Amino acid sequence: MNATDLAEARVQSTPSSEAEPAAEKPMKGLLRPHAWSFAVVAILQVVGALAGLAPLLAVVELGRTLLSPGPIDQGHVWTVVVLGAVGLFVRLVFTAASSGIGHVVDGKVQLTFRRQLAAQLGRVPIGWFSRRKTGELAKVVGEDVSAVHPFIAHAPGELVSAFVVPLASLIYLLTIDWRLTLITLIPVVLAVLLVPLLMLPARTREQEEYDAAMGRIASSVVEFVQGISVVKAFGGSERSHRKFLEAANEFVSIFFRWVRGVSAVAAGMQLALSPPFVLLVVLIGGASLITSGSMAPADLLPFLLLGLGLTAPVAALGHGFDDMQAAGRAVGRIKEVLAVQPLPEPARPTTPQGHAVELRDVRFGYAEDHEVLRGIDLVLEPGTVTAIVGPSGSGKSTLVQLVPRFFDPTSGSVRLGGVDLRDLGSRELYRTVSFVFQDVRLLRASVADNIALAVPQADREDVVRVAKLANIHDRILELPRGYESVIGEDVKLSGGEAQRISIARALLADAPVLVLDEATAFIDPQTEQAVRKALSTLEGDRTTLVIAHRLETVADADTVVMLEGGEIVERGRPADLLAQGGKFAEFWQSQRSAIADEIETRGGVPEGEEPR
Numbered sequence: 001m002n003a004t005d006l007a008e009a010r011v012q013s014t015p016s017s018e019a020e021p022a023a024e025k026p027m028k029g030l031l032r033p034h035a036w037s038f039a040v041v042a043i044l045q046v047v048g049a050l051a052g053l054a055p056l057l058a059v060v061e062l063g064r065t066l067l068s069p070g071p072i073d074q075g076h077v078w079t080v081v082v083l084g085a086v087g088l089f090v091r092l093v094f095t096a097a098s099s100g101i102g103h104v105v106d107g108k109v110q111l112t113f114r115r116q117l118a119a120q121l122g123r124v125p126i127g128w129f130s131r132r133k134t135g136e137l138a139k140v141v142g143e144d145v146s147a148v149h150p151f152i153a154h155a156p157g158e159l160v161s162a163f164v165v166p167l168a169s170l171i172y173l174l175t176i177d178w179r180l181t182l183i184t185l186i187p188v189v190l191a192v193l194l195v196p197l198l199m200l201p202a203r204t205r206e207q208e209e210y211d212a213a214m215g216r217i218a219s220s221v222v223e224f225v226q227g228i229s230v231v232k233a234f235g236g237s238e239r240s241h242r243k244f245l246e247a248a249n250e251f252v253s254i255f256f257r258w259v260r261g262v263s264a265v266a267a268g269m270q271l272a273l274s275p276p277f278v279l280l281v282v283l284i285g286g287a288s289l290i291t292s293g294s295m296a297p298a299d300l301l302p303f304l305l306l307g308l309g310l311t312a313p314v315a316a317l318g319h320g321f322d323d324m325q326a327a328g329r330a331v332g333r334i335k336e337v338l339a340v341q342p343l344p345e346p347a348r349p350t351t352p353q354g355h356a357v358e359l360r361d362v363r364f365g366y367a368e369d370h371e372v373l374r375g376i377d378l379v380l381e382p383g384t385v386t387a388i389v390g391p392s393g394s395g396k397s398t399l400v401q402l403v404p405r406f407f408d409p410t411s412g413s414v415r416l417g418g419v420d421l422r423d424l425g426s427r428e429l430y431r432t433v434s435f436v437f438q439d440v441r442l443l444r445a446s447v448a449d450n451i452a453l454a455v456p457q458a459d460r461e462d463v464v465r466v467a468k469l470a471n472i473h474d475r476i477l478e479l480p481r482g483y484e485s486v487i488g489e490d491v492k493l494s495g496g497e498a499q500r501i502s503i504a505r506a507l508l509a510d511a512p513v514l515v516l517d518e519a520t521a522f523i524d525p526q527t528e529q530a531v532r533k534a535l536s537t538l539e540g541d542r543t544t545l546v547i548a549h550r551l552e553t554v555a556d557a558d559t560v561v562m563l564e565g566g567e568i569v570e571r572g573r574p575a576d577l578l579a580q581g582g583k584f585a586e587f588w589q590s591q592r593s594a595i596a597d598e599i600e601t602r603g604g605v606p607e608g609e610e611p612r
C-alpha cells in the first residue's frame with residue numbers, strides 16, 4: 001500500500017480498540033494479559049519434565065533389581081515397568097498441553113503485534129513511508145513478528161525444563177554419590193563457561209550487522225524486482241544490478257565474519273554437551289571410584305542415564321539461544337516502528353470555513369540540516385487552479401504533499417478554510433482534500449471497491465459514472481469479472497490504467513480541494529484528452545493545486561508558481577509571467593524546445609499527438 005492509498009484508507013477506517021497509541025502499550029503490557037497462560041505453561045512443563053524422569057529412574061531401578069543377587073521379585077519388576085510407562089505417558093500429555101497453550105499465546109501475541117503495527121502504520125505521518133524501504137517495512141511486519149515465536153511458544157517451556165530436569169536429577173544423584181555427581185557436571189560447566197563468548201559485544205555487533213545486511217538485501221531485491229522491466233527495456237543491467245550485487249557481496253562478507261566468530265564457540269559447546277563426551281567423563285570418573293572400591297558398580301547406572309539428561313536441556317537452550325537473540329532484536333525493530341510519533345491530532349477538531357488553502361511562511365526539511373522549502377507564502381483560492389513549476393529537486397512534490405498533511409511544516413503553517421491543519425483532524429482533512437499522485441498503487445480488492453475507497457457507500461451507478469469520466473469504464477468491462485475483478489488476482493492493470501482508476505476515485509470522492517501531481521503524465525495521448533476533460537469538470541469550484549509537467553496545464557492555470565531551490569521565485573498569471581520574460585518565461589522556452597527536440601528525434605509528430 002502506498003502513501004496515497006493509506007491516506008484514503010484512513011478516511012474510511014473507523015477507530016477501534018486496537019487503535020490506541022502504541023506508546024501506551026509497552027511490550028511488558030502486551031505480555032501481561034497472558035501471565036496466567038504462561039504460569040499454566042510452566043506448571044504443565046514442570047510436571048511433564050519431572051514425569052519424564054520416571055522412565056529413567058525405572059531403568060535404574062530395574063538394573064539394580066535384575067543385577068542384585070538372589071531371586072527376582074516379579075511383582076516389583078512389573079510395578080517399576082508400569083510406573084515408568086505411566087511417567088512417559090504423563091510427560092507426553094503434559095508437554096503436549098504446555099506446548100499447545102504456548103502456541104496459542106504465541107498466536108495471540110503475534111496477532112496483537114500485527115494489529116498494533118497495522119494501527120500504527122495507519123497513524124504515522126504518510127510522508128514517513130516514502131523514507132522507508134518497502135522491503136524493510138515488510139520484514140518488520142512479517143518476519144520480525146514471526147521471530148517472536150521461539151520467545152513466546154518455546155522459551156518458557158524450555159527454560160523450565162532446562163532448570164527443573166537437571167535440578168531433580170542432581171538431587172537424586174547427590175543422594176547416590178556426591179563425588180561422581182560433581183564429575184558428571186563437568187560437561188555442563190564447560191558449556192556454560194563458553195556461553196559468555198557468544199554474548200561478547202563484538203558478537204552482538206556482528207549479529208546486528210548481519211540483520212542490517214539482511215534488511216538491505218531484502219529492500220534491494222524489492223527495488224530490483226520492481227525495476228526489472230525498466231532494466232530489461234533500457235539495458236544497463238550492470239548498473240542496475242550493482243546495488244543488489246553490492247548488498248549481496250556485503251552480506252556474504254558479514255556472514256563469513258559472523259560465522260567465523262560463532263562457529264568455533266558453537267562447536268566447542270556442541271562437543272562438551274555431546275553424549276559420547278558426557279559418557280566418557282562419567283565412565284572415567286565412575287571407573288576410578290569403582291576400582292578404588294569407594295562406589296558400588298550398580299551405582300554407575302543412574303549417572304550414565306541421568307548424566308545425559310543433565311546436558312540435553314542445556315544443549316536445547318544453546319540451540320534456542322540464537323532464536324531468542326533474534327527474537328529480542330526483532331522486538332527492538334518492532335518497537336522502533338511502534339515508537340514513531342504520529343502527527344498530533346487535535347483534541348477538539350476545528351471546522352474549516354470554506355476551502356481556501358493558505359501556506360504562511362512555511363519552512364520544511366526532511367533532515368534538520370537541510371531545508372527543502374523556505375519562506376513559502378501562498379494562497380490558493382476556491383475555484384482556481386494553481387500550477388507549480390520548477391526544476392527537478394526544487395521542492396514541488398514536497399510543497400504539494402504538505403497540503404494533505406503528509407508532513408507538518410518545520411515552521412509556519414498550512415491552513416485550510418482558515419484552520420491550521422494541525423487543528424483540523426485527519427477525518428475532516430481527508431474528506432476535504434483529495435489527491436492524485438503519480439505513484440499509484442491499487443489495493444488488492446475489486447475494481448469497484450478501489451474506485452469507491454473514499455466513498456464506500458457509493459452505488460454502482462456512481463462508480464460507473466466516474467469510471468466513464470476517467471475513461472476506464474470500457475477497459476473495466478473487458479476484465480474477467482468486470483467491476484468485481486480483483487486487482488492483483490484477476491487482473492494486473494497498466495500504470496496508465498491504474499492512474500485512471502485513481503482519477504475515478506478522486507472524481508467520486510468529490511473533495512473540494514484537489515492536489516494533483518500531473519496525474520495524466522503517463523496516460524497515452526488519446527485518453528489524455530478525455531481525462532483532462534474529466535478533471536476540468538472536477539475542478540469547478542475546487543481549490544486545485546497541480547504540479548505541472550505539461551505546457552497545457554500551465555497555460556490553463558489561473559496562477560503559476562515558479563519554485564527554485566525551495567523558494568517561490570515568480571508567481572502570477574501565465575500570460576503575464578511570459579510577457580515579463582523572467583525565470584518562468586525561460587523555463588517555458590526550455591520546455592518547448594525540449595518537446596520540439598523530442599518530436600524531431602522521433603521523426604515527426606506521432607499519430608494522435610499535437611505538438612505542444
Ligand SMILES: Nc1ncnc2c1ncn2[C@@H]1O[C@H](COP(=O)(O)OP(=O)(O)OP(=O)(O)O)[C@@H](O)[C@H]1O
Binds near residue numbers: 372393394395396397
Ligand atoms: N522523502 C524524502 N526524504 C529526504 N529527502 C527528500 C525526500 N523527498 C524529497 N527529498 C529531497 O527534497 C528535495 C526536493 O525534492 P522534491 O521531490 O520535493 O522536488 P521536486 O521539485 O518535486 O523534484 P522532481 O520534479 O524531480 O520530482 C530534493 O533535494 C530531494 O532529494
